[in-house]
Amino acid sequence: xxxxxxxxxxxxxxxxxxxxxxxxxxxxxxxxxxxxxxxxxxxxxxxxxxxxxxxxxxxxxxxx
Numbered sequence: 001x002x003x004x005x006x007x008x009x010x011x012x013x014x015x016x017x018x019x020x021x022x023x024x025x026x027x028x029x030x031x032x033x034x035x036x037x038x039x040x041x042x043x044x045x046x047x048x049x050x051x052x053x054x055x056x057x058x059x060x061x062x063x064x
Contacts, residue, residue, distance in 0.1 A: 001037075005030070 016023035
């Protein structure tokens with residue numbers, strides 16, 4: 001994720017230099033994106049973990 005953020009900023013600055021325009025980085029959108037992605041990642045990880053925690057280990061290993 002960090003590499004994607006840094007490369008996006010660098011490519012944006014490169015294009016702004018080539019096109020002689022200004023590059024504005026909307027930090028509010030960056031922070032909102034990080035918060036949304038973190039929330040989705042947590043939700044996608046917590047649900048299976050809670051479901052697995054309720055299983056009996058012997059029953060779960062029976063299907064391995």
